[in-house]
Amino acid sequence: GQNIDQPTEMTATEGAIVQINCTYQTSGFNGLFWYQQHAGEAPTFLSYNVLDGLEEKGRFSSFLSRSKGYSYLLLKELQMKDSASYLCAPRSSNTGKLIFGQGTTLQVKP
């Protein structure tokens, strides 16, 4: 079957580092996307991994281990505006479709 598992909620302090984990099972695998979604707004693309390892983009990094079915999103130097939901979305190579997890709601506190 296909399944995505992310923590529902996380809280962190402004200026800190937070890691949001995602484990997944898909029918075939062809890349994994992370999206940010502020409440009531559209999801926006953050990062993409298709090979094992770390992809860094400014304050955001994403890691992938295909053999473990595991990814994480790392947010550094947290800002209040980073309070949002973060969606893990692997792509099934069998169907070509993205499978979205329910998302992790991150609250950044002063």
Add this chain to the structure above:
Amino acid sequence: DADVTQTPRNRITKTGKRIMLECSQTKGHDRMYWYRQDPGLGLRLIYYSFDVKDINKGEISDGYSVSRQAQAKFSLSLESAIPNQTALYFCATSDTHTSQPQHFGDGTRLSIL
């Protein structure tokens, strides 16, 4: 101007009414998608289209239909709306290359009374 435009942004209607949600894009993408989002359930795929003459059902297509009128336009219809179709609906587009992300419209908040 937004690359992916959804209309209307908000709609309140009654049970049994026919509703059409429209999506247009200026990104030149071949692939278009309709999702609904409910609290605690994440984004669920309703229908998708990889080309003008291509329509495919997603995981929750019952009660919905779509039309891909042109490369740039993909509309979603609820033939006879029911209250459990109250949700936030998103249209998305993507390029054919699998490494390219989907780009989302701003969403349509639909309430069915």
